Amino acid sequence: MTIWEILGFALLKILVIVSIMLLTVSYLVYFERRISAWAQNRLGPNRVGWEGILQPFADVLKLLLKEDIVPYQANKTIHTLAPIIALFVAFTTYAVIPFGPTINVFDYSIPLVVADVNIGILYVLALTSLGVYAVTFAGWSSGSKYSLLGGIRSSAQMISYEISMGFSIGGVLLLAESLRPLTIVETQGQWLWNAWIQPIGFITFVVSAFAETNRLPFDLPEAEPELVGGFHTEYSSMKFAGFFLAEYANMIVASGLIVTLYLGGYNIPFINIETLGLPAWLPVLIYISAFLFKMAALLFFFIWVRWSIPRFRYDQLMSLGWKVMFPLSLINIIWVAALIMIFNL
Amino acid sequence: MSVKRREKDLTLLEKIYIPEIVKGLSLTLKSMFKPKFTLKYPEEKFIPPASYRGRPVLVQEKDGHERCVACGLCSRVCPSLAIEVQAAETELEKERYPEKFEINMIRCIFCGFCEEVCPEEAIVMSKDYEMAFTNREEAIYGKDKLLVPVEQLQDRIDFLRKYK
Ligand code: SF4
Ligand code: SF4
Numbered sequence: 388m389t390i391w392e393i394l395g396f397a398l399l400k401i402l403v404i405v406s407i408m409l410l411t412v413s414y415l416v417y418f419e420r421r422i423s424a425w426a427q428n429r430l431g432p433n434r435v436g437w438e439g440i441l442q443p444f445a446d447v448l449k450l451l452l453k454e455d456i457v458p459y460q461a462n463k464t465i466h467t468l469a470p471i472i473a474l475f476v477a478f479t480t481y482a483v484i485p486f487g488p489t490i491n492v493f494d495y496s497i498p499l500v501v502a503d504v505n506i507g508i509l510y511v512l513a514l515t516s517l518g519v520y521a522v523t524f525a526g527w528s529s530g531s532k533y534s535l536l537g538g539i540r541s542s543a544q545m546i547s548y549e550i551s552m553g554f555s556i557g558g559v560l561l562l563a564e565s566l567r568p569l570t571i572v573e574t575q576g577q578w579l580w581n582a583w584i585q586p587i588g589f590i591t592f593v594v595s596a597f598a599e600t601n602r603l604p605f606d607l608p609e610a611e612p613e614l615v616g617g618f619h620t621e622y623s624s625m626k627f628a629g630f631f632l633a634e635y636a637n638m639i640v641a642s643g644l645i646v647t648l649y650l651g652g653y654n655i656p657f658i659n660i661e662t663l664g665l666p667a668w669l670p671v672l673i674y675i676s677a678f679l680f681k682m683a684a685l686l687f688f689f690i691w692v693r694w695s696i697p698r699f700r701y702d703q704l705m706s707l708g709w710k711v712m713f714p715l716s717l718i719n720i721i722w723v724a725a726l727i728m729i730f731n732l
Numbered sequence: 733m734s735v736k737r738r739e740k741d742l743t744l745l746e747k748i749y750i751p752e753i754v755k756g757l758s759l760t761l762k763s764m765f766k767p768k769f770t771l772k773y774p775e776e777k778f779i780p781p782a783s784y785r786g787r788p789v790l791v792q793e794k795d796g797h798e799r800c801v802a803c804g805l806c807s808r809v810c811p812s813l814a815i816e817v818q819a820a821e822t823e824l825e826k827e828r829y830p831e832k833f834e835i836n837m838i839r840c841i842f843c844g845f846c847e848e849v850c851p852e853e854a855i856v857m858s859k860d861y862e863m864a865f866t867n868r869e870e871a872i873y874g875k876d877k878l879l880v881p882v883e884q885l886q887d888r889i890d891f892l893r894k895y896k
Binding site: 422424425426427428429433540590621688691694696 | 750753757760763765766767768769770772787866894895
């Protein structure tokens with residue numbers, strides 16, 4: 388392939404993924420509201436369009452029309468920069484998550500991932516760490532005590548949970564012997580998903596992912612009863628929407644990562660569709676829908692947990708992170724290493 | 733720091749969290765499929781029970797006259813001074829009737845004192861809760877809006893006879 392073809396395909400993939408993500412994010416907000424309502428025996432937004440299906444657009448329009456308020460005491464540049472960082476991090480992390488196997492169209496072989504890099508996992512870790520800056524900047528630059536407290540909390544929380552997250556990934560890397568997401572998916576195969584092989588790592592990773600995305604039960608940076616709105620107290624209009632979108636985009640990235648690392652990516656158990664003799668394009672579609680289905684189930688899980696479990700207290704959060712999650716993820720590494728030793732996996 | 737014993741210490745199974753979290757999750761999942769309480773308001777309307785205190789109305793007898801004898805007690809007792817009554821004489825047996833009877837619905841606090849004090853059971857609280865105005869003049873309800881036939885208020889009158 389020439390450089391122009393590579394660039395062209397990359398651009399195409401970016402366009403498709405970004406637009407799909409934006410749509411999914413807005414509908415996630417809708418489903419969050421619907422599911423929360425169902426869990427509380429309510430109906431939720433059902434007015435705009437059929438069963439409220441156009442609600443996300445109404446929300447965005449409303450947010451666009453709101454006045455953009457910047458507090459007098461705020462540091463204007465950083466105040467504006469923070470939501471941009473949040474969005475940037477949320478949307479760029481997705482680049483290395485494969486959503487299907489490599490396909491062959493017109494003599495080109497295209498991997499269904501925006502950037503098929505061999506250090507993909509490191510890239511994800513690096514970018515998610517950048518996410519802390521968005522929250523801390525937002526908290527600090529607002530010039531408000533509530534925001535500052537929210538920002539500080541979140542930096543402490545994210546740093547603590549990043550450690551257990553990194554160590555949980557360690558187990559996956561040991562098995563896959565690669566940092567390349569596509570290889571990790573391929574080595575899991577149809578059956579040997581990491582979630583079965585290393586359940587402890589799976590649990591610690593999922594819990595850390597909740598903490599990293601600031602979702603309940605770990606949404607201390609924005610704990611409403613104590614911190615008003617947390618780090619985005621002083622944000623309004625599209626800047627607030629930026630944080631809002633970033634939170635949901637982070638959810639998508641987190642569930643994409645969980646699927647890739649622990650749930651076998653686009654693989655399907657039970658059936659070997661390669662041998663079914665289907666037309667060439669069908670298996671690819673099935674693989675992609677399997678991936679999307681797993682992601683959707685995880686996203687539902689994210690929302691479901693939010694409306695079931697109360698928020699942690701700050702000291703509980705820290706002791707859970709350092710005294711439980713961190714040792715557990717270390718145990719997981721030892722477990723995986725022992726497995727490799729015994730079964731020569 | 734001394735460790736305070738709680739009234740109920742958690743068992744090991746509860747301390748692991750995960751079984752308890754699963755319990756909580758299954759509870760919310762179950763309630764997702766339960767019937768909903770929400771009424772789709774403009775289409776479905778809430779029909780209040782007889783004890784409901786909606787907008788105060790005047791009882792209109794079957795012959796078309798109001799029951800009110802314009803004694804002015806309701807206007808006197810009204811804590812928010814919402815009622816204005818002007819009496820006039822009539823040929824009917826009751827001798828007096830309200831020439832003008834107005835309730836300012838912006839002032840009314842739906843306390844029901846007017847209903848409680850009325851000697852004639854002439855002013856009662858209805859089930860009507862749909863009141864919306866676009867200006868202040870509209871909010872002053874005159875006799876045209878206040879008079880409601882007695883059949884429609886039977887529910888509330890029975891309730892009052894039983895419990896008042
Ligand atoms: S309900 Fe209370 S406030 Fe309203 S008119 Fe009667 S006495 Fe006055
Ligand atoms: S208390 Fe009853 S009878 Fe007297 S003025 Fe009021 S409504 Fe009429």
